[in-house]
Amino acid sequence: xxxVDLTTHPGHLARRLQQAHYLLWNTMVSEEITxxxxxxxxALVAExxxxxRTVGERVGLDRSTIAEVISRLGxxxxxxxxxxxxxxxxxxxxxxxxxxxTHRKLAVRTARMNQVFLxxxxxxxxxxxxxxxxxxxxxxxxxxxxxxxxxxxx
Amino acid sequence: xxxVDLTTHPGHLARRLQQAHYLLWNTMVSEEITxxxxxxxxALVAExxxxxRTVGERVGLDRSTIAEVISRLGxxxxxxxxxxxxxxxxxxxxxxxxxxxTHRKLAVRTARMNQVFLxxxxxxxxxxxxxxxxxxxxxxxxxxxxxxxxxxxx
DNA sequence: CTGAATTAATCAGGGCACTGAGTATTTCAG
DNA sequence: CTGAAATACTCAGTGCCCTGATTAATTCAG
Numbered sequence: 048x049x050x051v052d053l054t055t056h057p058g059h060l061a062r063r064l065q066q067a068h069y070l071l072w073n074t075m076v077s078e079e080i081t082x083x084x085x086x087x088x089x090a091l092v093a094e095x096x097x098x099x100r101t102v103g104e105r106v107g108l109d110r111s112t113i114a115e116v117i118s119r120l121g122x123x124x125x126x127x128x129x130x131x132x133x134x135x136x137x138x139x140x141x142x143x144x145x146x147x148x149t150h151r152k153l154a155v156r157t158a159r160m161n162q163v164f165l166x167x168x169x170x171x172x173x174x175x176x177x178x179x180x181x182x183x184x185x186x187x188x189x190x191x192x193x194x195x196x197x198x199x200x201x
Numbered sequence: 202x203x204x205v206d207l208t209t210h211p212g213h214l215a216r217r218l219q220q221a222h223y224l225l226w227n228t229m230v231s232e233e234i235t236x237x238x239x240x241x242x243x244a245l246v247a248e249x250x251x252x253x254r255t256v257g258e259r260v261g262l263d264r265s266t267i268a269e270v271i272s273r274l275g276x277x278x279x280x281x282x283x284x285x286x287x288x289x290x291x292x293x294x295x296x297x298x299x300x301x302x303t304h305r306k307l308a309v310r311t312a313r314m315n316q317v318f319l320x321x322x323x324x325x326x327x328x329x330x331x332x333x334x335x336x337x338x339x340x341x342x343x344x345x346x347x348x349x350x351x352x353x354x355x
Numbered sequence: 356c357t358g359a360a361t362t363a364a365t366c367a368g369g370g371c372a373c374t375g376a377g378t379a380t381t382t383c384a385g
Numbered sequence: 386c387t388g389a390a391a392t393a394c395t396c397a398g399t400g401c402c403c404t405g406a407t408t409a410a411t412t413c414a415g
Contacts, residue, residue: 060338064337083400
C-alpha cells in the first residue's frame with residue numbers, strides 16, 4: 048500500500064506529455080527530422096553563423112546533446128560547420144539551401160500539428176497552458192545557480 | 202528569416218518542463234533512482250505480482266523501455282522477477298524489502314520536490330496545470346488507434 | 356612574454372524512449 | 386492433436402539527455 052498517485056506528479060505528467068508529442072510529431076511532421084533537430088535548424092535560420100554552444104543555449108540543449116544533434120544535421124546536409132578563423136575553439140554553423148527548404152516545409156507541418164495537439168483546449172486555455180508550463184520551467188531553471196555570490200549584476 | 206517562435210510550441214515547452222523536472226529530481230530526490238524507476242517501483246508497491254507489460258501500461262513505458270528499467274531495478278536488488286508457472290511467457294514482478302524501503306524514502310522526498318516544483322503556481326493554478334496537461338496528453342494518446350472498428354465499448 | 360585560468364568542443368559512460376525483427380510460449384481453429 | 390495466430394519478452398538500432406573528464410585554443414595576470 049502507501050503507493051502514490053502519479054497523476055498528480057508534474058514530472059510524470061511532463062513525461063507523458065512529451066511522449067504524446069513525440070507520437071504526433073512522428074505521424075504529422077516527420078519521421079526523419081526530430082523536434083529537437085527542427086529547433087536547432089530554426090535557431091540557425093533566425094541567426095545564421097551562431098556557434099554550437101550558443102545554439103544549445105537558444106534551444107535548451109546541453110553541450111553534449113547539441114553536439115550530437117548538430118552532427119546528425121550535418122550528416123543530412125542540412126547545415127554547414129566551419130571553424131571560426133577569429134577563434135579556433137568555435138565552430139560556426141549555418142543552414143544549407145537544403146536546410147532552409149526543409150525548415151520551411153517542416154514549419155508548415157509543425158503549425159498544423161500544434162493545432163491538432165492543442166485542439167482539446169479553448170484559446171484561453173491554450174494561453175493558460177503556455178503560461179503555466181513556462182512559469183514552472185523558468186522557476187526550476189532559475190534554481191540551477193542559486194544566485195552567484197560574485198558580481199550579482201553588472 | 203521565417204523562423205518560428207518556439208515558446209508557443211507545446212512540444213518544445215514539454216521538453217523544457219521535463220528537463221527542469223530532471224534537474225530538480227536529481228538534486229532533491231535521488232541521483233541513483235530515476236523518476237521512471239520510481240514510477241515502476243510505485244506501480245509494484247500498489248499491485249505486487251504484475252507482469253512486465255502491465256507495469257509498462259500503468260506507468261506509460263513501452264515494451265523495450267520497461268524491460269531496461271526493470272533490469273536496472275533488478276540489478277539494484279529493488280525487485281524480484283520470477284517466471285509465471287501458469288504462463289511461461291510472463292515474468293511476475295514484486296518489490297523486495299529493500300525496494301519497499303527505498304520506495305517509502307523516495308515517496309517522501311518526491312512530495313517535497315513536487316511542492317518546490319509547483320511553488321510558482323497558486324493552488325487553483327496547480328489544479329489547472331494538471332487538468333490542461335492531462336487533457337492534451339489523453340487526447341493525443343487517443344489518436345494512437347483511431348477508434349477500433351470492433352466492439353467500441355463493452 | 357609566459358604560465359594559469361577560462362572557454363568551446365569532444366569523449367566516455369549511464370539512462371530514457373521508440374521501432375522493427377526475432378524467440379518462446381500459449382491459445383485456438385480445424 | 387496439430388498448425389496458425391496471438392502474446393510476452395528480447396535484441397538490434399537510432400536518437401535524446403545528462404555528468405564528469407579531456408583536449409585544444411584563447412585570454413589574462415604577473
